[in-house]
Amino acid sequence: MNDGLILYIPGVVLMAALVIKLPELRRTWHDPVMRSVCALLLVGCAVLFLAAPPTIAAVNDLTGVTNFSAPLVYCVLTAFSGSCIALIINWRGGPPEQVRRLSVLCIGVYAGVTVALVVLFALAEAPVERLRDLDTYYATTPFMREMITLYLVAHTLGSVVLTFLCWRWLRQVDGALRTGLALIVLGGVLDIGYIAAKFVAVFARWADRDWDYLSTYIAPPLASAAALMVGAGFIFPLVGERASTTWRAYLQFRRLKPLWLELRGSTTSAAATMKIGWWASVELRKCHREAAIRDGLLNVAPYLSGSVRGDALATATVQGVPREEAEMVAEAAMIASACRAQAAASLAAAPPPDPPPDAPRLAYTDDSDRLVSLSQTFGSTIVATARWRAAMPESSCHE
Template identity: 30%
Template sequence: MAIFDLIYLSCGLIGLGLLAYKIRALHSNWGSPRVVALISTVFFSAFAVFFAAPANITWINWVTGVPNFAALLVYALVVGFAGSSFALVLYWRYPPVQAWHRVRLILISYGSVIAAMVVLFFKSEVGDERQIDFDTFYATQPTVAVFLFIYLVSTVVGCGGQAYHCWQGARDEAISARPWLARGLLWYCFAGLFPVAFAVIKLFVLLMDWAGERSFDVLSLTAPLMASLSIIPLVIAMALPVFGPRRPSPRLWLRRWRTYFLLRPLHRSLAHVNPHIVLIAPGKFLNPHHRVRRQIIELNDWRWALTPYYDLSVGESAASLARQAALPKDELTAVVEAAQLRAAGTTEARRRPPQRRPAAEIVDGTDLATEHERWVRISRAFNSPIVDAVVAVRGHAARGTD
């Protein structure tokens, strides 16, 4: 019993968390039928799973004073979920007016199913409380058999319709052009297949019980766990279209870490210019986007601080050696900048009085990608043989002058 409680309560709490989030996020759009269908879908699924926990079943039966009332409540919630999820995907796929003609039929049909279930339940003799085997224990009682049959068939139809329309919608050209929305629909399709599988298994066991074959009853006990797990793909389905576009792709995440490690040697070499500005925001240590952004900010600050100590002869020497090596223009510029930074960062260079430099000498990247590429080229050139040679000559000249 403990494992049943753990699974049902965990999945139910996840669903209730999603429900609270959706109500808060969509409270201003309550006039939209699509929003009502969405909130109803999450509401029915979350409470169906939460109330299905054996501990809650006992509590519901005790509070109401009606043996097995929890079975009626949970099954009615499942039927409500099947109907609302079917209505939701119709509102997703069709214009509101066109969808309403179909949704109205769903409301009438599923409302009638729930009403019939209530009548059949109270017409049945179900005085012995059964927490987890209500279906198999009362399967051969005619009114309960009909009760279970219409409940399971309506679940298959509703959730099967949901899965079908989500699958078709994900393949639609207009939706496939928005990959996160298409992925959300596929996950929503996947979420609908769980209760379909649960209902099909239950129907099979019910038919076997009618035929007098009880060896399959164990399947009826485990099938509800499968339905409860549908809350997980449902959460993913509703989160992907909202949060997916806001999250960087794994490829970009890896590219940022690569940029970070390429800039790291240069960043460490210049940190002595002003180590107090080095910052990693709390909770951002493993965020490569934040780490690279801070590297670029700090490198630019150090560059501005060193610019007054730039020596034009260092730049000319670096440019001359770069031309002899037939380096492309971008790499030549990076070599010159790296040589200036490295020479200006030495103790000897900073002993000289700073000089004013025109702003035109300092050219920043025009966008983030350009800025990253420029600093990566400078970092690669910082310890290159050309820069080593230029800085060595400049160091000998400075010591000779002293």
């Protein structure tokens, strides 16, 4: 794989995660956790793009300084490690003053490390440009050696802290957040593998051994995979939760259709009858369908018959239907009968009857889930029978 692509691709993933998070950041700008997450994604994206060999060569050429990209990449990577720790500090929470103090301390320490990296590079002599193996090529060069060690230690601290604390949190949550944390932990483990490969290769150089392949060929794929996992970990809780919510709304929208079709002729309010564009979200469509159903139920209320419900309940009980399901079927039968009675009254231009003092009340329309369950009973033969009897002329019913 191209040396650039192996880092550019996960960089794009982190950038996508940041773009997905931006709307939430605008809404919750004062939330330090959200700011820390976005800072982490931004810095991580910068690390991956700047560490790619084509970018390294371009930056060196642009600045005219041999190996200028080395301190630049190390400083940005150090900022990434500091962002990891700052994120954990804010995630853990606690007294605001303590969180602020620890965050300032973290920023101060990593800012100091960044300054030290720049100073060490300025003091070092690195005349030969190295695009892929600078860590091992200059592992024994004065000041370059200290710079390389310092950035590896700082990065190790940030990666270990992020991985360990996400692992602890992983065992306390579930759902999409748990999956996201698991991906971040996996990314952290891969990143620790990257650091280990770098350290071993550098230590080997100190011992006059050539294990450069660990740094040059093993470490970059591990860094790429780690970035992909961490980016996916930040994306998944938001996208996964959104997808789950949308799918649930879609299922409810579909399952409400029998009840909606039953009441469609009884719906009169402007809000319930207005057309919804094809571009409308599933959630909006579901809410619109629920509004139409409740409007229809309100209109057929004067035609609800307790005797129809009683007959349907008795029939369902005789058929061995469980009590709760039988009551729901009886409710559906009463609604179906009321729809036919209202339709007949509308054709005759008759006003709706005054409800008696003991008029039946609907019991299964108080929330969306129960409304969906009620809708699913409209395929019952008991409901079909109630609908058929309500549609028959009264004379036929008494013959």
